[in-house]
Amino acid sequence: MTVPRTDAAAFDRRALHERIAADVRDEIMSGELAPGARLPSTSQLKARFDASSATVQKALQLLKDEGLAVGRAGSAVTVREHRQRTLRPAAYMAPAEAGGSYRWLTEVAEGGTKPRSTLLEVAEVVPPTDVAGVLELADGGTAVVRRQLLSLDGEPVELVASYYPVGIAEGTAITRRRRICGGTPALLSDLGFPPRLSVDRVSARVPTQEQYTILQLPGSLPVLRTLRVVYSDDELPIEATVMVKSGHLYELQYEFTPV
Numbered sequence: 680m681t682v683p684r685t686d687a688a689a690f691d692r693r694a695l696h697e698r699i700a701a702d703v704r705d706e707i708m709s710g711e712l713a714p715g716a717r718l719p720s721t722s723q724l725k726a727r728f729d730a731s732s733a734t735v736q737k738a739l740q741l742l743k744d745e746g747l748a749v750g751r752a753g754s755a756v757t758v759r760e761h762r763q764r765t766l767r768p769a770a771y772m773a774p775a776e777a778g779g780s781y782r783w784l785t786e787v788a789e790g791g792t793k794p795r796s797t798l799l800e801v802a803e804v805v806p807p808t809d810v811a812g813v814l815e816l817a818d819g820g821t822a823v824v825r826r827q828l829l830s831l832d833g834e835p836v837e838l839v840a841s842y843y844p845v846g847i848a849e850g851t852a853i854t855r856r857r858r859i860c861g862g863t864p865a866l867l868s869d870l871g872f873p874p875r876l877s878v879d880r881v882s883a884r885v886p887t888q889e890q891y892t893i894l895q896l897p898g899s900l901p902v903l904r905t906l907r908v909v910y911s912d913d914e915l916p917i918e919a920t921v922m923v924k925s926g927h928l929y930e931l932q933y934e935f936t937p938v
Contacts, residue, residue, distance in 0.1 A: 699728050699738035704927060707747050707758050718748060718756045744897040745927055792831045800826040801856040806842045810919045813908045814844055822919075823848040825863075828893060835894050837924040847872060847917055863918065864909075872911040874918075879933075880906040883926055890923050901926040 691698055703719070706712045719727070724735045739756050742748040750756035806814070806822045814822060822842040829837040841863065843853050852859050852866060859866050864874050883901040886894070890902055903926045909918040 695728065695730055696734045696737035696741065699724060699730060699735065700741040702728075703738065703742060704745075704747060707742075708927070708930070712758050714758050714760045716758050718742075718750075718758065720755075741898065745900065746897070747927070793833075795830045795833075796858070797828045797830065798825065798856060798858060799828055800824065801854065803845065803854075806919070807921070809906060810842050810921065813906070813919050814842060814916050816844070821845055823854055825853065836928070837922055838890060838893060839920060839922050841918055841920040843918055844916070867909075867911070867917055872915070872917045874909050875912060876910040876914075878908045878910070879931075880908075881931060886923070894923070894925060896925060903929060903931070905931070 693701070703712070703724075712718060718739070721732055721735050721739075724730065724738070725732060728735070730738075739748065739750075743750070743756070747759055748756050749759050802824055803821050804824050805811070805819060806816070806824065810822070811820060816822065822844055824840055824842050826838070826840045828835055829839060843863075847867075847870065848854055851870060853863065867874065882904050884904050885899070886896055886902045890896070894902070896902070902923050905920075905922040907918075907920045907922065908916055909920075911917045
């Protein structure tokens with residue numbers, strides 16, 4: 680839908696090139712512009728948004744910087760192949776098979792990409808307030824954190840910080856700075872704490888300085904922040920994970936069974 684520039688400007692204070700990029704970005708994310716498809720031409724965008732050539736080019740450059748579009752000046756700009764990814768959180772909850780890799784690695788690899796997990800830190804810390812709350816820690820209580828950076832085809836895509844109650848993690852592989860075979864779901868099951876329920880809280884936020892730098896974000900776009908709490912038997916919280924990913928590159932898919 681074309682919105683008259685005067686009306687749009689009255690409600691949307693962003694620069695015109697940012698508004699143009701926002702509308703085209705939404706068409707890419709929704710699939711209206713499929714991977715490999717040509718974006719509307721400069722002349723089409725000029726007419727649609729009552730914009731100058733320079734403004735349209737600034738909008739297209741934003742989309743290129745974000746990795747959503749590719750193309751050189753003077754040539755057609757197309758939607759980048761296999762850029763947007765749909766994640767299925769429910770697929771990663773179950774423990775991996777004996778001796779197998781963490782399910783995130785195997786699930787993502789099935790899509791033809793090369794996933795990698797880099798362990799950044801293992802330490803006993805006072806967690807963020809919301810994490811401490813869901814883990815039911817006392818004021819000032821500590822938890823063991825495992826922070827990692829997930830990459831696809833060499834590009835950083837997600838920062839993950841998983842927190843575990845000290846009483847569960849102490850003396851186990853969770854406290855060691857090395858990868859856990861099969862991932863922590865398998866280890867927790869072996870320790871007698873099988874995952875029974877996972878609850879996600881998802882919000883869109885302005886990235887912190889650390890998130891902006893490590894994830895190599897292209898601009899002021901929001902990130903998706905997920906706080907996932909995993910419960911074992913008797914509704915015991917055994918893990919709380921904070922996951923941060925680029926909001927413009929991902930969508931989350933949740934599957935439900937009617938009660």
